[in-house]
Amino acid sequence: MTRFVSKILVFLYIFPFASFSVSLAQSSPETSGADSRLKRVEQGLLPAVLVKGDPSWSIEERMKHYKVPGLSVAVINNHKIDWARSYGVTDIEIGEPVTTETLFQAGSISKPVAAMVALKKVEQGKLTLDENINNKLTSWKLPDNEFTAKKKVTLANLLSHTGGLTVHGFPGYAINEKIPTLQQVLDGAEPANTAPVRVDMEPGTKFRYSGGGTTIAQLAIMDIEKKPFPQIASDTVLKPLNMTNSTYSQPLPNDWRKKAASGHRPDGKLVEGKIHIYPEMQAAGLWTTPTDLAKFAIEVQLSVAGRSNKVLSKEMTEKMVTPFMEEVGLGFFVEKHGKALYFGHGGADEGFRAELLVNKDKGYGAVVMANSDNGQILREVLRGVAREYGWDEFLPAAHEIVTIDSTKLDEYVGRFQVNPDRVLTVTKVDSRLYAEPTEAPRVELLPLSEISFIRRDQNIQYTFVRNTAGKVDSIQIRFPGGASQAMRIFGDTQIPYEMLMAGKAVEALEGYRRIKKEKPDANVIAEARLNTLGYTLMRQNKLPEAIAIFKVNVELYPNSWNVYDSLGEAYMANGDKELAITNYKKSLELNPKNSGGVQMLKKLEGK
Missing domain, CATH: 1.25.40.10 (Tetratricopeptide repeat domain)
Known part of the structure; x- marks a missing residue:
């Protein structure tokens, strides 16, 4: 029942494309500059690994490649929305063009927006960060057990995924399915389609992502306010930040549905029923646009800088973007690129993907949303934006590819065991070297030297190692944060x-x-x-x-x-x-x- 969906790239499919541009810069010179920057970004999508001399991609060709029907982008510069633009269609059956006001499901980006709601309740004295969350829950209680004997679960734990709670995420409910109450979700009771949310390790000892924990926070907010969560979120955050195209309403009311995109599978087909419903609103229920999320991100940037307090004080906003444990704050994940700090969050609902990423200390960033399960394009867009706007230390250095005698590649061909159930098969085709990992598609290996190679899609380096007899008997595999050794295997050995x-x-x-x-x-x-x-x-x-x-x-x-x-x-x-x-x-x-x-x-x- 509990599924962990892997993304599979499939055949090329061409969708009708229409695009609409809305410039939100403050003066005509800026508008002109924004248009030029926009056009360069549209033609400048980049892979995870940069190779000198490689051409960049256009948004249109990557949408076709990934079979993404619709895409919407908003770019932040100097604490303002520099430009917003949309591409493609909301629904492959209807063919309606995406506009910058088309709503997408934000997935887990719902969490940081809702975290701001929770932190406002802390500032108002209605919630506390460090007290037992059960003290605020009235309609349901988190069961105590041996793991909560020493430490109780707090709101800070729930917002930072450190509560030791189960249930990673939620698949949502098809349009024709019965929708459970929040209490039924938390107890895994019919008609809920996920397991009970329970503590199974001591709170505050380890980061483990839990949409279940986030859902407890939603219920606590509803219990103290005695109002529906969409109304609370609107009054607390969405209206103050002028997020006029955003709502946590689930299911989406008809007047909002007319403005919303439909979800699509990796093969380009519509999600059954077109969208899923998420009663777990704080975890996955926000409908919004990149422009509205950019407004939210700008407010966080300005608040941290002490320049705005439309919702939270500087001190409380800092908690959202300061690591509570590992790289997660009370709402956002924090990425460190060299000395530069970025905060952001990704999102994945059925048929939708989203990315929000901004610099903590400088006024730039971007939001990208798609009505497709194929989310690879989102980071490609972000990298294109990063290059155009000169984001500090975000992009890796470009590699110089060398030319080597193709006959030298022959001794690298073979099978290498990465772990007990994964093999890397190295082949040579037309004087080029390829690697095919178990359960994954074949990728080309590009030579940095006679023995070291990289791949374009992931930051992984392969170095072929010789034994004392001079024979290549292993591959050293380097990746961010570590390395491993894959030994050559012979004959008909099978994993x-x-x-x-x-x-x-x-x-x-x-x-x-x-x-x-x-x-x-x-x-x-x-x-x-x-x-x-x-x-x-x-x-x-x-x-x-x-x-x-x-x-x-x-x-x-x-x-x-x-x-x-x-x-x-x-x-x-x-x-x-x-x-x-x-x-x-x-x-x-x-x-x-x-x-x-x-x-x-x-x-x-x-x-």
């Missing part, structure tokens, strides 16, 4: 994943058992990874392989209700009704509040 794909389910299971025994904490046999792999295989219509991987998960994690739920879903998709019923029943034995399982069991049993 468990490859066995699974070859129909050798018994051998694959034995391989996973061996990994579990030898490296019990290895990520490759983590329940979430295997669950993700199973659903990836289901989307590829590889049902026997998906069933096999879910069965592995059941054996390795027999006390998890979710593994049985996933296996039941795979059996149901394969037409194995009795086995589906058996596994859904087992899931419900372990978690009677698995409302999704209850619904599926009723469907299977014809009740």
Whole structure:
């Protein structure tokens, strides 16, 4: 049931494009300059790794490449919106052009906007940052357990994802589905489609992202104000910041829906029902525009600088952009690029992606929103903006690619084991070197020297290493924050994943058992990874392989209700009704509040 969606790039598809520009600069000279900057950004999208001499991309060609129907951008410069522009269509069926006033789902960017709401309630004395959140909750209580014996969960914990709380995120609800109350969501009770939100590690000891925790904060705000959350958010933040095209209303009222985009899958098709509904408003429920989010970001910048207090004082705003633990403040993530500090947040609702990123100390930044699950284009736009506006230390240095004798590449060809269930296959095609990681598409390796190579899509460097006999026997793989060694493997050696794909389910299971025994904490046999792999295989219509991987998960994690739920879903998709019923029943034995399982069991049993 709980799915971790991987993004898969698919075939090129051309959408109709229409674009509209709204300049919000303050004088005509600035407007003229903004137009020039806009045009250069439109033609200047950049990959994650820069290579000298490589051409940049246009927004239009990258939208076609990623099958993104609609895109909207707002750029901040000198604490003002320098320009805003939109591209494409709101809905591939309707074909209505996106405008700068078209609403998109902000996903998790809902969180920092709502964090400002919460912090205003702190300034008003209605909430406190460091007291037990249960003291403010009246309509529901967070159950205490052994993990809360020493420390209680506080509002600061909820806003910084340090409360030790479960439930990473929410898939939302299709238009025709029954919508749960917030209390049902928090208890994982029918018709909620996610697990109960509970504390399973000591609060304040570790960062772990939890939309569940954010939802508790929403309920606390509603309990103290005794009003609907959309009204509270509007009165507290949206109206004071003139965010006139923003609302937390869920479901979206008809008059707002007319101005909103529809969500699209990675293959360019519409989300079933076009949009999902999110009762978890603080976590994922904001409908907005890049222009409105830019207004919000500018207010944070100015407040931190002591130049505005439309909502919060400088001291309280600082808490939003100052790390509470690791790189997360009370609302925003903080990125350090050299000496430059940036704050921001990403967002991902069903069929929508969004990015907000601004410099903390200087008046620039950008917001990009798309009505597509393919969010790779967002960072490409941000990098194009960063180059045009000279963002401090944001872009990496460009690499110089060298020419080497293609015959020297032959000794690099082969298979190298990255971890117990991942292999990097290196091939040579037309005098070029390519790497194909397990479960990922092939990418070209570009030479920095005779032994070191990079790839354009990720900041990873591969260096081929020789042994004492002079033979290439491994690859050193360097990535931000670390490095690993991949040893060459020979003959017909297969990792468990490859066995699974070859129909050798018994051998694959034995391989996973061996990994579990030898490296019990290895990520490759983590329940979430295997669950993700199973659903990836289901989307590829590889049902026997998906069933096999879910069965592995059941054996390795027999006390998890979710593994049985996933296996039941795979059996149901394969037409194995009795086995589906058996596994859904087992899931419900372990978690009677698995409302999704209850619904599926009723469907299977014809009740």
